[in-house]
Amino acid sequence: MGLLSKLSNFLLCRWTCQDCCQSCWECSCCQPSDEEVEILGPFPAQTPPWLVNDKNEEKDGDSDNTASDPPVTPQDASPDRRRSSSDTSRSTYSLTRRVSSLESRRPSSPLVDIKPIEFWAMGSKKEAVQPAVLRKPYVPADDYFHKFEPQLYSVDSSSDDVDSLTDKEILSRYQLGMLHFSTQYDLLQNHLTVRVIEARDLPPPLACDSSRQDMAHSNPYVKMCLLPDQKNSRQTGVKRKTQNPVFEERYTFDIPFLEAQRRTLLLSVVDFDKFSRHCVIGKVAMSLCDIDLVRGGHWWKALVPSSQNEVELGELLLSLNYLPSAGRLNVDIIRAKQLLQTDMSQGSDPFVKIQLVTGLKLVKTKKTSCMRGTIDPFYNESFSFRVTQDDLQDASLVFTVYGHNMKSSNDFVGRIVIGQYSTGPPESSHWRRLLTSHRTPVEQWHSLRSRAECDRVSPASLEVT
Numbered sequence: 001m002g003l004l005s006k007l008s009n010f011l012l013c014r015w016t017c018q019d020c021c022q023s024c025w026e027c028s029c030c031q032p033s034d035e036e037v038e039i040l041g042p043f044p045a046q047t048p049p050w051l052v053n054d055k056n057e058e059k060d061g062d063s064d065n066t067a068s069d070p071p072v073t074p075q076d077a078s079p080d081r082r083r084s085s086s087d088t089s090r091s092t093y094s095l096t097r098r099v100s101s102l103e104s105r106r107p108s109s110p111l112v113d114i115k116p117i118e119f120w121a122m123g124s125k126k127e128a129v130q131p132a133v134l135r136k137p138y139v140p141a142d143d144y145f146h147k148f149e150p151q152l153y154s155v156d157s158s159s160d161d162v163d164s165l166t167d168k169e170i171l172s173r174y175q176l177g178m179l180h181f182s183t184q185y186d187l188l189q190n191h192l193t194v195r196v197i198e199a200r201d202l203p204p205p206l207a208c209d210s211s212r213q214d215m216a217h218s219n220p221y222v223k224m225c226l227l228p229d230q231k232n233s234r235q236t237g238v239k240r241k242t243q244n245p246v247f248e249e250r251y252t253f254d255i256p257f258l259e260a261q262r263r264t265l266l267l268s269v270v271d272f273d274k275f276s277r278h279c280v281i282g283k284v285a286m287s288l289c290d291i292d293l294v295r296g297g298h299w300w301k302a303l304v305p306s307s308q309n310e311v312e313l314g315e316l317l318l319s320l321n322y323l324p325s326a327g328r329l330n331v332d333i334i335r336a337k338q339l340l341q342t343d344m345s346q347g348s349d350p351f352v353k354i355q356l357v358t359g360l361k362l363v364k365t366k367k368t369s370c371m372r373g374t375i376d377p378f379y380n381e382s383f384s385f386r387v388t389q390d391d392l393q394d395a396s397l398v399f400t401v402y403g404h405n406m407k408s409s410n411d412f413v414g415r416i417v418i419g420q421y422s423t424g425p426p427e428s429s430h431w432r433r434l435l436t437s438h439r440t441p442v443e444q445w446h447s448l449r450s451r452a453e454c455d456r457v458s459p460a461s462l463e464v465t
Contacts, residue, residue: 167302176282176303177202177243179222179267183288184296185260192253192260192293196222196236196267202243202281205271217241219272220281221341223311226253227264227285233338235375238272261289269303270311278340280306313414313448314339314375316352316399320418320434321441322392329356329387331397332380332441333368339375339448342403342411349404350377350413356385357396357419357460365464370404392435396421396460401448414448421460423449 171178180197205218219240225233232253239245255263265288269281282303291297319332333352342348351370356363364385371377387395396419403411415423422428426446433442454461 167300170302170304174282174303174305175201175203176305177269178300178302179269179284180298180300181267181284182296182298183265183291183293185257185293187257187294190254190256192226192255192288193250194224194234194253194265194267195250196224196247197298198244198246198248199269200244202245202269204243205273205279217243218281220245220269221272222247222267222269224251224265224267226255226260226288227266229263230266235270235338235341238341257293260293263288268306268311272341278311280311282306311340312338313450314401316401316414316416316446316448317443318399318418318430318446319441319443320397320430322387322434322438324389324438327386327388329385329392329395329397330441331383331385333383333399334380334443335376335378336401337376339377339401339403340413341375342405342413348375348411348413349373350375350401351404352379353398353400353402354383355398355400355464356387357398357421357463358387358391359394360459360463362463393420395419396458398460398464399446400464412451415451415454415461416446416449417454417458417460418446419460421458423454423458423461 165173167178177200179199182195182197183192185192199220199222202218202220204216219238220242221236221238223233223235234251234253236247236249239247253260265286266283267285268283271279271281273279283306284301284303286299286301314336315338316336317334319334321330321332322328323330331354333354336350336352339348339350342350349370349372351368353365353367355365366383368379368381371379396417398415398417400415401413403413405411416427417423418427418431420431422431426444430442430444430446433444451461
């Protein structure tokens with residue numbers, strides 16, 4: 001009887017709900033709610049293999065701890081304990097499904113290194129999941145060498161930055177002399193004053209022009225501008241036959257104060273040569289943002305070599321207009337600026353000669369008046385040439401700037417050719433605009449070229465004197 005009573009009590013406790021005394025599969029309090037079924041879903045027929053392995057490893061690892069715990073008998077297990085165990089199993093399965101879905105969406109070659117999640121189905125210990133750590137993509141060792149730029153690591157004395165050298169080191173290295181000048185900004189007048197005082201120890205003409213090796217002294221002058229605008233420049237008078245010229249000349253630049261602080265003052269010491277293009281001896285560049293413009297100051301600066309060995313010849317502003325009905329080609333000589341100086345005194349006496357060449361034949365020659373004592377002349381003179389529409393395609397206009405000389409022949413300054421035999425892309429562009437816009441004046445600035453350059457690229461230049 002004792003054995004039978006114990007067996008009946010066991011079966012009743014295992015399969016009968018103690019709250020309502022009904023079978024567990026018929027009892028309403030033991031059935032899961034709709035909300036729990038919707039979240040957790042039905043249990044699978046069998047546990048996933050990877051979860052079984054983890055549970056087996058946990059059991060093996062915790063065998064020592066579980067052996068010391070007292071066994072739990074069915075009589076000791078209450079309904080609340082069984083219910084909490086069931087809830088733990090359901091939440092365990094829900095988390096397992098979420099982990100499985102993450103594993104299925106993981107890319108084949110991830111750039112994120114995630115530590116595998118260790119989950120214990122029945123154990124009480126929980127391990128925190130480590131955050132994802134970005135993994136740097138693997139780059140072969142050979143690819144690192146392709147990123148190097150050898151020119152940055154080469155040892156080349158000529159590539160040293162001049163700004164890192166002192167004036168004494170620059171003077172000993174290049175031996176081009178020194179320049180004394182001062183600057184000051186006037187806030188009331190809104191202009192910058194540059195005073196060119198003197199130069200010292202300039203090299204002889206042989207240093208910049210081997211054709212003048214028979215001359216012992218230079219004829220220096222200083223040309224200055226505010227970079228990046230090199231067109232609006234000033235220049236001093238020429239000092240005859242000296243290597244230590246004294247200028248003592250002042251020049252002003254009308255420029256706002258904030259704009260002046262963004263400019264760089266460039267002073268070039270040039271050797272005057274009446275019979276060829278002037279040669280640049282050396283230059284000094286000083287950023288105006290590094291100095292106190294209002295207070296002003298004086299500086300002795302060592303000259304450094306210039307990449308521009310020869311000065312520009314100047315610029316010429318022209319306007320062209322063709323009237324097809326009258327067969328007239330109108331030419332306006334408006335102005336010129338920063339012409340090459342042809343006289344030892346400050347300024348020159350420039351004039352412009354205009355010559356019409358049809359094919360390779362000189363047809364007509366005209367010239368402007370002579371402007372005395374200036375390198376920035378204003379002409380505003382108009383000339384007209386008779387050219388038919390048939391001859392317009394073969395026509396060329398040769399513009400030559402001369403410096404008037406009463407004692408000898410006129411001094412050549414510069415030349416350009418516009419038309420069929422243009423001397424460059426700017427001249428060709430100006431001529432095409434004329435051909436496509438009849439009866440409309442077409443205006444453009446042109447940089448003058450040397451006689452040798454014009455003769456080399458334009459046959460029309462060879463037909464004039």
